[in-house]
Amino acid sequence: MIERMDTKSKILDVAENLFGNYGFEATSLRDITAKAQVNLAAVNYHFQSKDSLIDAVIERRIAPVNRRRLEMLDAAGPNPTVEQIAEAFIAPVIERDPSPITALMGRILSTPDQFITRVFKKHLVVVAQRFTDAIGQALPELSPAERLWRMHFMGGAMAHVLGWSHLLPELTGGLCDASDRKAVTARLVRFLAAGLRAPEGN
Amino acid sequence: MIERMDTKSKILDVAENLFGNYGFEATSLRDITAKAQVNLAAVNYHFQSKDSLIDAVIERRIAPVNRRRLEMLDAAGPNPTVEQIAEAFIAPVIERDPSPITALMGRILSTPDQFITRVFKKHLVVVAQRFTDAIGQALPELSPAERLWRMHFMGGAMAHVLGWSHLLPELTGGLCDASDRKAVTARLVRFLAAGLRAPEGN
DNA sequence: GTCTATAGGTTGATAGAC
DNA sequence: GTCTATCAACCTATAGAC
Numbered sequence: 001m002i003e004r005m006d007t008k009s010k011i012l013d014v015a016e017n018l019f020g021n022y023g024f025e026a027t028s029l030r031d032i033t034a035k036a037q038v039n040l041a042a043v044n045y046h047f048q049s050k051d052s053l054i055d056a057v058i059e060r061r062i063a064p065v066n067r068r069r070l071e072m073l074d075a076a077g078p079n080p081t082v083e084q085i086a087e088a089f090i091a092p093v094i095e096r097d098p099s100p101i102t103a104l105m106g107r108i109l110s111t112p113d114q115f116i117t118r119v120f121k122k123h124l125v126v127v128a129q130r131f132t133d134a135i136g137q138a139l140p141e142l143s144p145a146e147r148l149w150r151m152h153f154m155g156g157a158m159a160h161v162l163g164w165s166h167l168l169p170e171l172t173g174g175l176c177d178a179s180d181r182k183a184v185t186a187r188l189v190r191f192l193a194a195g196l197r198a199p200e201g202n
Numbered sequence: 203m204i205e206r207m208d209t210k211s212k213i214l215d216v217a218e219n220l221f222g223n224y225g226f227e228a229t230s231l232r233d234i235t236a237k238a239q240v241n242l243a244a245v246n247y248h249f250q251s252k253d254s255l256i257d258a259v260i261e262r263r264i265a266p267v268n269r270r271r272l273e274m275l276d277a278a279g280p281n282p283t284v285e286q287i288a289e290a291f292i293a294p295v296i297e298r299d300p301s302p303i304t305a306l307m308g309r310i311l312s313t314p315d316q317f318i319t320r321v322f323k324k325h326l327v328v329v330a331q332r333f334t335d336a337i338g339q340a341l342p343e344l345s346p347a348e349r350l351w352r353m354h355f356m357g358g359a360m361a362h363v364l365g366w367s368h369l370l371p372e373l374t375g376g377l378c379d380a381s382d383r384k385a386v387t388a389r390l391v392r393f394l395a396a397g398l399r400a401p402e403g404n
Numbered sequence: 405g406t407c408t409a410t411a412g413g414t415t416g417a418t419a420g421a422c
Numbered sequence: 423g424t425c426t427a428t429c430a431a432c433c434t435a436t437a438g439a440c
Binding site: 405406407408409410411412413414415416417418419420421422 | 423424426427428430432433434435436437438440
């Protein structure tokens with residue numbers, strides 16, 4: 001039973017794809033409406049402005065990802081290992097179907113502007129708190145500041161993978177291929193878990 | 203002996219600052235010439251186009267950073283430790299004065315577009331090769347692909363720190379402060395060295 | 405080398421017919 | 423809800439006087 005997609009959903013899907021691959025500034029409303037084969041005015045009818053469209057695109061994807069993150073963290077029980085914490089943070093983003101989400105999430109995390117900071121505060125701060133707490137429980141010897149720094153490093157490694165994955169095969173002569181998402185997650189988890197466990201030093 | 207800066211240098215300095223803080227697309231030539239207090243046409247006189255200006259801004263900073271990276275790697279002797287490798291990769295970027303370079307480098311690494319990929323290939327591939335080789339020497343048990351992935355993770359953690367550092371105090375309630383650059387480098391090196399040393403697993 | 409003026413194109417957003 | 427037509431603002435780039 002194939003259902004024709006309505007204009008609003010088509011705009012959201014195409015915008016997500018273009019924002020992720022080319023950036024929010026670099027993507028014009030005309031790019032979006034042309035590719036979605038809808039009228040230019042439809043964007044301002046269904047959404048009020050480009051900024052509101054960006055909000056809607058982000059909101060649609062980031063909410064379920066964060067829900068899944070907390071689910072996985074809860075499913076790991078009252079004393080999750082560092083590996084379980086890292087996997088709960090990363091897997092819901094990297095392994096998610098369908099594909100375009102990865103480019104979008106990488107773009108969000110790699111756009112440190114005022115506008116994105118608002119989104120960041122709205123959707124990510126609360127999740128980051130839960131994960132920082134979990135790290136503190138698993139590694140009580142770390143200072144509060146160090147825990148936050150390591151969350152930051154973890155987010156950075158993940159964001160970089162998301163943003164550059166479509167270019168990696170070319171840049172590494174085919175040696176790195178992000179198409180096997182589960183394998184990428186496993187590599188990241190091993191690397192990050194070891195980093196999280198590092199002694200804090202002096 | 204204070205020397206007045208010439209127009210070309212003023213443009214480069216202001217462009218570096220704005221590109222770093224707001225992005226390449228989001229910064230117009232008018233933004234640059236207004237802040238630099240020079241005429242709009244001066245950009246196209248001294249540089250040929252906006253793209254060439256971007257090239258010039260990047261080139262001016264990335265070349266000495268990469269030189270310093272290789273110097274530090276060489277200075278670590280024929281068998282550098284993982285910590286020395288990580289520090290040689292990171293310190294030349296993070297600890298470098300003056301400040302605007304950090305935002306610019308973070309922006310470059312966080313802009314996975316065709317244009318930046320060209321820059322990436324021109325300036326970073328050769329350095330990445332040297333560092334990947336060094337990692338392979340220090341950790342011969344890692345597969346070639348895993349070495350590249352871990353270089354990628356390392357670059358990502360660093361890029362994220364560079365790009366978000368000016369927003370970190372606000373997002374962490376003041377707990378994370380990137381102004382002590384040496385301390386940030388030390389935190390990153392400890393985290394990344396442990397990650398690089400992680401067993402590769404099945 | 406530095407300026408004014410402007411060409412030529414793109415952008416986000418809207419008014420108003422259907 | 424969807425369309426055409428258009429506005430006002432912005433952009434990069436250049437021609438030509440000084």
